[in-house]
Each structure stands twice: as structure tokens, then as C-alpha cells.
Amino acid sequence: MIETRLKLLRRDFTLDVDLALPARGVTALFGPSGCGKTTVLRALAGLERAAGRVALGQQLWQDDAIGHFVPTHRRAIGYVIQESALFPHLDVQGNLQYGLRRSAGGGARVALDPVVALLGIGPLLQRRPDTLSGGERQRVAIARALATSPALLLLDEPLAALDPARKAELLPYLDRLHQELGIPMVLVSHAGDEVARLADHLVLMDAGQVLAAGPLAEMLARLDLPVAYGDDAGVVLDAVVGLRDLPWQLARLDLAGADCGLWARDQGLPPGRRVRVRVLARDVSLARGPLPGSSIGNQLQGTVEAIADDQHPALALVRVRVGVGVGAVAIVARLTRRSAHMLELAVGLPVWAQVKTVALME
Numbered sequence: 001m002i003e004t005r006l007k008l009l010r011r012d013f014t015l016d017v018d019l020a021l022p023a024r025g026v027t028a029l030f031g032p033s034g035c036g037k038t039t040v041l042r043a044l045a046g047l048e049r050a051a052g053r054v055a056l057g058q059q060l061w062q063d064d065a066i067g068h069f070v071p072t073h074r075r076a077i078g079y080v081i082q083e084s085a086l087f088p089h090l091d092v093q094g095n096l097q098y099g100l101r102r103s104a105g106g107g108a109r110v111a112l113d114p115v116v117a118l119l120g121i122g123p124l125l126q127r128r129p130d131t132l133s134g135g136e137r138q139r140v141a142i143a144r145a146l147a148t149s150p151a152l153l154l155l156d157e158p159l160a161a162l163d164p165a166r167k168a169e170l171l172p173y174l175d176r177l178h179q180e181l182g183i184p185m186v187l188v189s190h191a192g193d194e195v196a197r198l199a200d201h202l203v204l205m206d207a208g209q210v211l212a213a214g215p216l217a218e219m220l221a222r223l224d225l226p227v228a229y230g231d232d233a234g235v236v237l238d239a240v241v242g243l244r245d246l247p248w249q250l251a252r253l254d255l256a257g258a259d260c261g262l263w264a265r266d267q268g269l270p271p272g273r274r275v276r277v278r279v280l281a282r283d284v285s286l287a288r289g290p291l292p293g294s295s296i297g298n299q300l301q302g303t304v305e306a307i308a309d310d311q312h313p314a315l316a317l318v319r320v321r322v323g324v325g326v327g328a329v330a331i332v333a334r335l336t337r338r339s340a341h342m343l344e345l346a347v348g349l350p351v352w353a354q355v356k357t358v359a360l361m362e
Contacts, residue, residue, distance in 0.1 A: 001057065002027075002152070002184065006043050008050035008208075015050060015208040017040050021056055025200035026178050026185045028216075030192075030227065036208040038189040041154050044186065045079055046072035047175030056152055074296045078153045078183075082135035082161045086129040092140050093125040099147030115146050118180060119173050131258075135166035139173055146183070149211020153185040159194060174198055175361075192232030194276050196220070197361045223308035223317050228332065233317065234280035235331050236361075241273045253277055253360065254355070262298045264358040278359040281317060284333035285354045288343060298355035301303040304347055305330060307340065320353050330354070 002021040008014070015036045023026045029037040042048035047166065048071070054062040060105075061070045086095050096112060116122050119139045129137055138158055145153060160169045171194070178185070178198055189195050193204065195216070202219040204227055206209045214223055220235045222228060226309055239253040243268055253275060254261040262277060269275065290299055302322035310317050318333045318340065345351070 001055075002044075002186070003053060003055040004040065004044060006040065006050040006052040006054070008039065008043070008048070013208060017208075017210050018204075019203060019210060019211075019213060021184075021186070021203070022107060022201055024182070025077070026085060026187055026198050027201040027203060028187045028189055028195045028199035029205060030189060030195050030199075031202050031205035031211075032190060035205045037190075037205055038156055039208075040205075041156050041186060044152070045077055045154055046070065046075055050107050055158050059151065059341055076149070076151035078142075078148050078150035079153070079156070080138070080141050080145050080158050081156045082127065082158065084134075086137060086144070088129050091126055091128050092121060092132075095129070095140060095144050096125075096147050099144035101251050103147065112143075112147055115143050119143050133166060133169075135169040135354075138162070138170055142173075142177070150183060153183050154186060155187045157188050157190075159189075171197060171262040171334035191228075192227075194235050196232075196234075197276065205303060217329070217336045221319055221332060223306050223319055223332070228281075228308075229311045231282065232280070233282070233334065234278060235329075237277045237279065237331075238278045238328055239275050241269045241271050241275060244271065253358065254321060255327075255329055257325075258323025258329050259325070259327065260300055260323050262300075262355055262358045267360055276361045278333050278357055278361055280357070281332040281334035281358070283355060283357040284320075284331060285356070286318060286320070286333050286335060286339075286343060286345070287352045288350075290352050291354070294354065296354040296356055298358065300331075300353045300355065301332060302331075302351060302353050304345055304349045304351055306347065307345060309337075310334060313337075318345060320351060322353060 001022050004019040007016050031037055039048055043050040051064050061075055121139050128347040199216045202216045217236055238256040242252040242254040242261055244251045249266045250263050251266040252261045253264055300322040302320040305321045306319040308317045314336055316337045319330050321328050321330055323329055
């Protein structure tokens with residue numbers, strides 16, 4: 001567990017957070033600019049001197065009640081910021097060797113070769129930073145942070161300075177780190193697509209406060225939180241590649257434990273591969289029964305769980321539970337309030353959710 005109890009008073013800003021974060025997977029600190037996300041990350045690193053307590057498992061890094069504070073250079077962390085901050089006079093290999101020399105004392109040294117392979121930077125080792133693309137520089141910066149053998153990896157909007165093409169280039173590598181490394185990560189972001197793809201646990205922040213925290217799937221399905229609003233509103237579901245329909249270039253993604261699935265474009269993944277599926281609220285419509293003459297092939301039977309107003313007074317958000325038993329999952333639909341009225345939607349009503357588009361996040 002990552003224990004973070006922090007208070008910081010400034011003339012125009014107050015931070016007051018009390019968090020117990022999982023010591024595995026990726027935790028995303030999410031919220032608008034200026035809400036305190038980076039301040040929390042810097043306090044975890046010891047770069048920001050907020051009052052309180054910080055601990056990673058049995059490693060106590062700060063406890064003001066007993067006058068204990070471990071400086072940044074003695075904390076087993078890797079820290080990656082928006083700009084790669086590579087040493088321009090060293091090539092990639094030299095930058096990585098610097099990280100190895102800064103390896104946390106007493107920690108298990110990270111083998112550099114697997115990290116190089118994982119991040120795909122083997123062909124870059126003899127090049128200088130000024131010859132690399134933005135995405136390549138960030139991959140090297142992450143590798144250098146991992147070379148220090150961190151017990152915790154802190155990522156402060158590592159994609160924010162990249163254009164869409166470079167961002168798309170880097171995301172799969174971050175996904176591999178997520179899946180293959182056992183190092184817990186805390187990611188600062190205000191981009192919903194990044195959080196949906198990378199995070200396991202979500203902390204929603206605003207004005208220096210924690211509005212809510214919990215597993216990503218549960219948080220995204222809540223209709224009472226700001227994260228449910230806007231074009232990025234939707235859910236993330238765990239799935240397994242099931243049947244592949246090769247003549248039509250489609251694959252059925254079986255929702256884990258829910259006894260139902262969604263068809264999506266075939267990405268060539270083998271059956272049995274675990275994947276993450278994103279379903280946006282704007283891509284879900286509702287009906288009182290199945291529609292056999294519809295072009296929408298994904299039609300799931302479910303039950304209305306909750307109804308809430310959206311940001312615009314003409315719209316509503318509806319959470320529907322689909323699947324059976326304990327494996328049932330929630331999806332969210334956005335529709336007009338008039339449609340909700342015409343369908344006579346109410347909590348507990350059986351409905352059919354029609355999912356027009358599914359985003360597969362490998």
C-alpha cells in the first residue's frame with residue numbers, strides 16, 4: 001500500500017489529501033489543471049515539503065509526527081516528467097548508465113537489457129538525445145528511471161508534450177510496462193484516453209481535494225462524478241479475445257465473467273489474449289427489446305441501474321448492468337431526456353443496450 005496523508009497551505013491554494021493507494025498496477029491522479037495532481041506526485045518524491053505522512057509498504061519516507069523525513073535522493077523512486085531531461089552530452093547508452101549508477105541502495109538492480117527490449121530502444125543506444133523524436137526521448141527517459149531500480153515509478157504527464165502521432169507511438173510501450181513490470185506506478189494526467197488505457201486505480205481530484213478514489217472500472221461507471229461527463233464519458237471493461245470471424249475481419253471480445261461479448265474489428269490477436277475494451281457513452285443507445293433489423297451487431301440485454309442528468313439539460317446518462325451473476329458489468333449510455341421519457345426508463349427496467357463502436361486497447 002502507498003500511504004499518502006498530506007496538507008499544504010499556500011496563499012492561493014490548499015492541498016489536503018488522505019489516500020491509501022494499491023502497491024501494484026497503475027494509479028492515475030486525474031483532474032483539471034491546477035487541482036494538485038503534480039503537487040501530490042512531488043510530495044511522494046520528497047520534492048515538495050507538504051506536512052503529513054508518506055509510506056510505501058514498510059518504507060516510511062515521511063512522518064512529521066515523529067520528525068522523520070527521507071530526502072529525495074534516498075527514496076527508491078523513478079521520476080519521469082513531460083520533458084525527457086536527458087543529458088545532451090551523453091548518448092542513450094550513457095544516459096542509461098547514469099541511471100544504473102544512481103540505483104537505489106539495497107534495492108534489487110534492474111537488468112538493463114530487458115528494459116531496453118521492453119521499450120524498443122536497442123537501435124537508439126549510440127544516438128544523442130537531439131537526434132531522437134519526442135516519443136523516443138520519453139522512452140529513453142523512462143528506461144533511465146527504471147535503471148535506478150525504483151520501488152515506485154512516478155510519471156508526471158509523460159505524454160503531454162507530444163503531438164498525437166508521437167503519443168500514439170509511446171502508449172503501447174507504457175502499456176507493456178503496465179503489463180510486464182511489477183513496479184507500482186503513479187500517473188498524473190488530465191487526458192481521459194490515457195487514463196482509460198493505462199490505469200487500474202483512479203483518484204479524481206479537484207481544488208486540492210480528493211473527490212473519489214477506487215478501481216478504474218467502478219469509477220468510470222459512476223454517474224455522480226465529473227469524470228462521467230463530456231465526450232470521454234464511458235467505461236473500460238476487461239475482456240478476452242474469443243471467436244475470430246476471419247471472412248468479415250471481426251473478433252468477439254468476451255467480457256470477463258459476464259457471459260456476453262462485443263464484436264470489434266479483428267486486430268489479429270489470438271483467442272485467449274486478455275484485452276481492455278473501452279465503450280463510450282455516446283456510442284451506446286437503448287431499446288426496450290432486441291432490434292433484429294438493426295445494423296448494430298452488439299446488442300446486450302441488461303437492467304437499468306441508475307439515471308442521472310448530463311451536463312446539458314437535454315441529455316441524460318443511464319447506467320445499465322449487462323451479463324449475469326457476479327461477473328455482470330456496467331456500461332453507460334448517453335441519450336436525450338426525451339428519449340428516456342419515451343422509453344419510460346426507470347431503475348430496474350429490463351432494456352437492450354446497443355453498442356455501436358468498441359475501442360480495443362491492446
